[in-house]
Amino acid sequence: MNGTVEGGAARGPSMGTCRPIADVLACLLTLTAVAWAVSLPRYLGVGFYPQQFFAVVLGLVLPIAFLTLPARRGDDRPRVPWFDVVLAVLSAAAVGYIAVRYPVLINKIFVRPPEIWIPGLITILLTLEALRRATGWALVIIISVFLLYGLFGDIVPGRLQGRAQSWDLLAGYMAFDANGILGLPMSVASTIVIAFILFGVLLGLTGGSNFFTDAAMLGMGRFRGGSMKISVLASGLFGSISGSAVANVVGTGIVTIPMIKRDGYPAHKAAAIEAVASTGGQLMPPVMGAAAFLMAEMLSVSYATVVLAALLPALLYYIALFIQADLEAARLGISPVPKSEIPPARGVLKGAHFIVGFAILIFTLFSLNWQPERAALLAAVSIIVTSLALGYRGKRPALSAIGASLTNTGYAVVEIVLISAASGLVIGILNLTGLSFNLTYALVQLGGGSIILLLALSAIVCIVLGMGLPTLGVYVLLAALVAPALVKLGIPPIAAHLYVLYFGMMSMITPPIAMAAFAAAALAKAPAMSTGFAAMRFGWAAYVVPVLFVFSPSLLLMGDSFHIGLAVITAIIGVWLVSAALAGYFASLLSPTKRGLFALFGLAALVPAGAFSGGVYSDIVGVVGGVALMATEFARSRRGVVQAES
Structure with a gap:
């Protein structure tokens, strides 16, 4: 044959x-x-x-x-x-x-x-x-x-x-x-997605991706566990542009994973943290992934509305990951990145002109209310102009290479356009046959009118459907099949769509088919399943935060300033406490009992005050108990240092 x-x-x-x-x-x-x-x-x-x-x-x-x-x-x-x-x-x-x-x-x-x-x-x-x-x-x-x-x-x-x-x-x-x-998916892919991918291709061509990695190394390399923190920062920055968890793993992981392993981290943990950091890039404003643009179209809201709603959950995701990276480094005794490998500040600052493109993108999107594709094209033009004038690492892009970026962009969007066209088939079937209404009704009936049960069922459906599928395909399926059932029970539409996007994305790091985790494991030469389970631990916030913002839209920056500010503060404290419990370390190693207390107070602090009638008391217990516990651990650690010195 x-x-x-x-x-x-x-x-x-x-x-x-x-x-x-x-x-x-x-x-x-x-x-x-x-x-x-x-x-x-x-x-x-x-x-x-x-x-x-x-x-x-x-x-x-x-x-x-x-x-x-x-x-x-x-x-x-x-x-x-x-x-x-x-x-x-x-x-x-x-x-x-x-x-x-x-x-x-x-x-x-x-x-x-x-x-x-x-x-x-x-x-x-x-x-x-x-x-x-x-x-x-x-x-x-x-x-x-x-x-x-x-x-x-x-x-x-x-x-x-x-x-x-x-x-x-x-x-x-x-x-x-x-x-x-x-239909709608092709509309988004043919306009917005192509423009943003052109922007990303030009960033890579002109050295913008190198600049972000260098900036992350300069900013984090001098701290303990610097290599892991570099991975978190660089992958988050690059991932918000690339829109693909696996592509992000390959693009940044080839640099960060060997660096993390060399510093003494186990291979599966090095791969896991890169996979989690890369996956979160699709949830991180201002660019996010292609699914965010489609979400704006499906909800008939501006892209800026989606970005603002996604901002705080994405920050909590990365705060949790960053804290765990720091605490893991302390627990394992990982030292900073060698000074010889940290790029000089003067050289990195010469690439600051790349920030202009993002500033233009944000300004035109949020202040001028431009269409996303036009904002991305203007940002792309600015990248070309500043790179030709200033360059980076002593290099300026050739005009022929800039012309070739048009071809490279065309190749880069082939998969997304095909997924979008095929996704239109799903939407067409839902409309033509009445399946959308029937499935929504069946899910609501199965949930028995209970939001908690429906959320649990929806999360399972999202992770199962998402296994092995690209991001855009995952979101289209979930937005059409699962989100309507959540909206039916009174959940705000944007919260429902972000919920299914989060849990669909978690299929990238959730075994048995965790594409991002397995790609990172291949780069790290680590066991695939061990990497997947480690990634679940590092990415724990993505399994918890969506449930919280469904019950309290204040985490989506919806509501008055006081309640939003309160939700932000308590959520950050809660994330810190739970991350410490999972790492088994705070100021020093934690006993199993103290790990349990950290987790308990952290989860209590994470629950927004508006989630249920007694939510404010949960916040008080979590914050007061958690802060007292942290203070006790700091004091105990300090006494140990003093005794050791004497």
Whole structure:
């Protein structure tokens, strides 16, 4: 069989022939998105349906996928088989036909003429095949189950029974309707995501990612456990741009994990803290991951609203991780990073111009209320200008490299666009069959009207569905299947969506399939499962904080200033106490009894005052008891130091 495949591949054109074609398509993909973001068609007096633009984007992505991604993942093919060339041409033709004929055919979906269902069926099948090549089988299988439900939902028993659809109507609806492939996820991927990935690619090209790592090393390298703190800071900064936990692990972990191991940390802990830090980047404003932009669209709120709501939970996540890094270093006796490896401050400060891009991004998003894609493009332009003028580490980007960033961006968004297009299939099935209402009702009934039980069920569903799936696919599934049930019981919509995003993201560090943790384990040469369980301990805050902000929106910066300030203070104290309990160290090693007390007072302090009628008393007990416990430990440690000196 291998001989047959290789023989077929040998009869195809070489990669040297196909790669330049893919490069041109990738560059066109980025330029098309940029032109749409700056409203070039409107300035030229040309009118398009947004779905036509989305179809053009997909029509560029599918040929790129078939020309560059082998049918079997990991194959190193010198030639592109002819069947892949045919699939590339067929996908471009089918989606191109949809783009051109869309205004004429959009009102004929339910008539089901062949000119609608034939290109629709081709587009669905080829999108799923390209998705399989890009991400593997998991998401393809899940989406295929939804499509089968759309065809045979009437035979499903009980409350989940749906309205079955004919295959030709389903094919046309999914390809043409705004609730299908060309729907909301494609809207976000085709505009906002491409602009932000271009921003991230330019940061990497111009040395911005090196600047953030150097700044983290300069800021944290002189303290105990500096290598772990560098990992937390650098991965958080880089992760908020990359939008991918696994990509973040690979991008920063290749530097930080060996550094952490060399300082004396066990390999599995070095990998775990990098995985947790990288995963949290997608929850950290101001950029966050692609899911945050989609959340804003699905909730019909501004991106700034999502960022503000996500800010405090993300800070608590990283505060908990940072404290554990410090306490683990103290417990293990880890020394600071050697001075010879810390970059000079003068050299690092020469890269401060990279901050200008973020300042422009934040100012245009929050003060001028610009659309995210325009804000990202202006920030990207500023990165180019300042880098050409000032450079970093004595280097300035070549103009040819800046031009190549357009192609690199096109390749970087292929997977996200495919996931977004396929996610539209899920949304289309939910709308067409009534599954969304049925599933919401079933979850509410199963929870018995209890918010606590429903939250627990939802968390399990989120982690299970998230296993093995990319971030954007995780969020689309959870936002459509789980979040409506939470909203039904009175939870604020933004709290419900952030809840499912958090628990969906936790699948990245939760065994048995913890993609970010396993990627870090491979880099650290550590046992995968040990790394996964260590990552769960380091990332404990992400399992607790979402439950808290569901019951008290003050942690989402919703409410009056007094209650928000009180929630912030008590939450930080609670995070510190629980982190100490998990590390088994505060000012000195903690006995099992004291670890229990630290955890008990910490959890009590974490509960916001507005969570329930007696919440304020829980806060008082937690804060007063916790502060007294910390003071006692400090005093005991100090006495031990004095006695040792005498």
